[in-house]
Amino acid sequence: MGRYQWFTDDEVRGLQDSTCQKLSIARGVAQVPFVITSGFRSQDKNTALAESVKDSAHLTGNAVDLACADSQTRYAMIKGLLAAGFNRIGIYSKHLHADDSPTLPPNVCWWEPGT
Secondary structure (H helix, E strand, O other): OEEEEHHHHHOOOOOOOOHHHHHHHHHHHHHHOOOOEOOOOOOHHHHHHHOOOOOHHHHHHEEEEEOOOOOOHHHHHHHHHHHHHHOOOEEEEEEEEEOOOOOOOOEEEEEEEEO
């Protein structure tokens, strides 16, 4: 592993230290694998994604997308993310978005059906 329990340095490259620490805590609470499908994004990479927003927390290294295929795993992951202090969670059909942006509105959760 790398600097953070559960994750290699490559998996968390570009992410903020505070985000990585929370991610490690969340993974420990959830007791299910966390597979990061998207972490830090450059402006070019973010712009190229059709579903991205211009003020994405991925741009500052404060966000991750985590693969999630079933409802029991999703529940465990959300429980861990909330316990670790993530205050922005997006629920999608095949992944979760979690971020701790210091500039975006806190204490929000959204659902995107079919994505």
